[in-house]
Amino acid sequence: MACYGVVHLLLAYLALRVAFGGGEQADQKGALQEAGSTAFGQVLLWVLALGLVAFGLWQFLMAATGYTWVSGGKRTRKRLGAGARGVVVIALGVSAFGLATGTGGGGSSNQAQQEFTAELLRLPAGPALVVLAAVAVLAVAVAAGVKGVRQTFLEDLDATGLPGKRKRWVGWLGTTGYLAKGVVFAVTAILLGYAGFNADANQAGGLDAALKTLAAQPFGVVLLTVVALGLAAFGAYCFAAAWAHKR
Structure with missing residues (x-):
């Protein structure tokens, strides 16, 4: 979980660079590539x-x-969420192995999203399926925002490991982080929905496209800087959760 936090801290750094005019690949693979560019890159x-x-x-x-x-239902939802998170994190780990061994590491999030969208568009009622996928991603965005506001993530942490003031700080970091992730998911959903309505896979995009779309908006530098700080907050929250998560 601490390694997942490191990835989000690197994502926050890349998002800040994009906000101020950088052209980096601002997604999970870009974060791993950034890790590999350091003095101890291979070890990291x-x-x-x-x-x-x-x-x-x-x-x-x-x-x-x-x-x-x-x-009851809450346990089922948490288990489904853990399973989905496991798939995402294993894919990140495989990408890191590929970069560490020089055998690749997969394409960008934009490329993956566009390939996924193109496959859906080839199916009968493809545009409608893409729009439904966008609705599903938007539901994930809303769930992340609600989780942040209601601080239900604190239920998964051992209170004995987070006494008093420390728990309040962890709550603040988690809320900020989940809200930032909700914003990114929401923009990704909008791009995917737009691709579905226009039956054009090239208009879809992943995390990289979502962050760069935010940067292109009025006051984009401010908006993307806030999101970057939120991603950094989520990275810091991961360190706290790694310490105090219930087993």
């Missing part, structure tokens, strides 16, 4: 690869047997 990539795969496997285990401290 191997640490991130091993850590992300371990985190992903733990999420799969949580999806199968975890969240016993909640019951």
Whole structure:
């Protein structure tokens, strides 16, 4: 989970560079490439690869047997979320392994989103399916925002590891981070929906396109800087959650 936090801190750094005119690949692979460019890049990539795969496997285990401290539908939702998170994190770990070994690491988030959209558009009622996918991503965005505002993520943390003032800081970091992720997911959903309405896969985009779309808006520098700080806050929250998460 700490490695997942490092990825978000690097994402925040790339987003800030985009906000002030940089042309970097501002997505998860870009963050891993940024890690590899440091003086200890190869070592850091191997640490991130091993850590992300371990985190992903733990999420799969949580999806199968975890969240016993909640019951009913909430437990099911948390387990489904853990399973989805496990898929994403394992994919990041595989990308890190590819970069560490020089065998690749997958394409950008924009390329992956466009390929996914193109495959959907080839199906019967393809544009409608793309719009439905956009609605699903928008639902994820809303869920992230609600989770941040209601601070339900604190239910997953051991209160004995976060006494008093420290818990308030973790709550603030988590709220800020989840709201920032909600904004990014929402922009991604808008791009995907636009691609569906126009039956044009090239108009879809992933995290990189979402951040650059924010930068292109009026007051884009301010808006993207706020989102970048939110992503950094989520990275910091991951460190706290790694310390105090319930097993």
